[in-house]
Amino acid sequence: MTEILIRNAEKKDLPAIQRLLSTYFLDMEELEPEDFVLAEKEGKVIGCAALIRDTSNENTFLELHSIAVHPNLRGKGIGTRLMEYLINTIDSPEMPGAQVCELYVRTTAPGFFEKLGFITMQDAEKLLIWEDCRKCEHFEKCAQHAMKYFRVS
Template structure:
C-alpha cells in the first residue's frame, strides 16, 4: 500500500489496551509496564493501525512504535513521531530500535552502544548486552541545547 491513508492520531484510552498490545505483539513488542495513557494511536476507518508510546523514566524515550503491516509505507509512523515531538517539553528524545533507518530519516542520530548502559538500567543488567541488536539513537529538539 503506497497511497495516502487518512489517519487520525489521538491519545490512547483504556478501551484501546487490547488493540495496542495486539499490534505491538505483531513485532514481538509488549507494553513493558508502560501505561496506556503514554500511548498514542493512529486510527483509519475506525481501526487502530498504528501505536506509539513516549515513556519518561530515566530519559525521554520513544518506547514502542508499530504500524500494522498492511498500512506500512504510508507515513503513519512518521506522523506519530511528529505528533510526539509536538507534545514533548524535553530537549531531546531517545530511542532503542532495531529499525535505525526509519529514525535516521526523521533526524535521529546514532549514539555509541555504551550510551545504552548509561541511559537504561535494564540494558546495564542485561546478560545479552554485548550481542544486542538494538541501536540507541537521539534527536535534539531544542537547538539551543548541547547535541545528543
C-alpha cells in the first residue's frame, strides 16, 4: 500500500486545492494556500483541510474549514489524519497562547467530528461566534452543525 503524506500546503498547491474543493462546491473564501494541510498519495493531492487562526482577541479562535477528501478515497481515514494533524498543530510553538482554546467547525457531517471528540453547539452559541450566521436567511433551516472541541494543553 502506498504511503499517504500529510504536509503543509504551499502557494504552488493552489490549483490542486481548488480542484478538490470544487468537487464539493466549496471555495477558499478568504483563505490562502498556506492555511491548508494536504494529504498526498503518489504526488497527488487527495485531501485538504484548513485551520483559520484568529488571535485578535484575548483568546485564540481556531476554526477548521474547507475539509475535503477525494470522493473515491472517502472512508479510508484520510480525513481523520488531516484533522489529527491540524488538532496537533494547536500545541506547536507557532501557536503561542493556544494552551487553552476552543476549536470550532461548521459541518454537514457531525458524526465524523463526534468521533474526534467534538460536541454539538446550541444555536444561541453559534450566533455568538459566527457573524455570518446571524445575517443568514437560511439560519432556521441550516444544514450545517456547529461543533466545538475544547482543549487544555
